[in-house]
Amino acid sequence: MIKARIFVQIVSLLILFSCESSLYPPTYPPVLSDISLTSSSSKTATNSVIQGDTVFLTVAVDDPENDSLTLTISILSGGTEIKSLEVNDSCIYDGTSWETWFETDDLALGDYTLALTPTDKEGNKGDTLTEIFTVTENLKANVTTADISISAVSYEVKNTTTGEPFIITFSVTNSSPVTLDIVHVPFDAEDSSDTVLDSGVGIITSIPSGATKEGYLKLNIQVTENCDELIYSFANCTITIY
Incomplete structure (x- = not known):
């Protein structure tokens, strides 16, 4: 008798979890791809920017739920974060790409890693996408x-x-x-x-x-x-x- 009751309780819990799973299906984080950089000195895509340039960033986003919320942008030098910013969904263009910018006047000459991490409204974080770029001397100055x-x-x-x-x-x-x-x-x-x-x-x-x-x-x-x-x-x- 006791075994029968335990069996019924287990079955009931499984049915309950199944119902909750149907009511609240799993969500998936945004997926980033195809980073493109241009600058105030170069209107074509480039990974070499002049110190003092404004860098314009575009990155494609694939989000089945269309609920991307924030994009965290980190700039790293030698693995250490030296600059970061966060933009919200107002910077999503046509639902297919994030578009934003950052300044380089406070960056020393050299190579940097750009790390982008998306987060949706449910708090799901997508994989971080990285890109290398170089800050070069402003010869014009x-x-x-x-x-x-x-x-x-x-x-x-x-x-x-x-x-x-x-x-x-x-x-x-x-x-x-x-x-x-x-x-x-x-x-x-x-x-x-x-x-x-x-x-x-x-x-x-x-x-x-x-x-x-x-x-x-x-x-x-x-x-x-x-x-x-x-x-x-x-x-x-x-x-x-x-």
């Missing part, structure tokens, strides 16, 4: 006018009619390790008495590293004023790098 030189400066009167302009021709060489997007070169045209007849700024765009490009500048100097000298200096130039 060190460029100065000492990295350019001006050469082949000449001028030519285009028309002997009084008041017609003449053209200054000049070249700029870029000795820096990056492309110079815009270089402004100011000129003063003087006569034999060092009187400035006219001034202007020559502009050359997109000078690759190691390259020399020619520029032109038109000034309104009358031929009767007899330009004797062109005054210029690379120290007075300005450089723009995007």
Whole structure:
């Protein structure tokens, strides 16, 4: 009799657990894949970013219950976490990917591991997905006018009619390790008495590293004023790098 009662109780418990299992089916954590990094300096996917860049992160997420809640982002150096942030489900795009960003101005040069861990609303944590990226030196920040030189400066009167302009021709060489997007070169045209007849700024765009490009500048100097000298200096130039 006692054995029969125990058997009935065991069967009842099994039925109860079975009912609860049906009412509360198991849930599954989000699954991450395909990390993609771009930056404020590179719009194409890259794992090499310039120090000071904003890094834009996209990672695919597969979540059958569509209940992803948070994404924890850790940045590790030599296995030690040096930076972390957490974003919520407002950063999920179209239900298929997390999209967020982080800054690198506080990261030293070198290699880092990016570790991403998703969590859903039930508290289920998905597997951590990792990616290696490298922070490189911002070569643009060190460029100065000492990295350019001006050469082949000449001028030519285009028309002997009084008041017609003449053209200054000049070249700029870029000795820096990056492309110079815009270089402004100011000129003063003087006569034999060092009187400035006219001034202007020559502009050359997109000078690759190691390259020399020619520029032109038109000034309104009358031929009767007899330009004797062109005054210029690379120290007075300005450089723009995007």
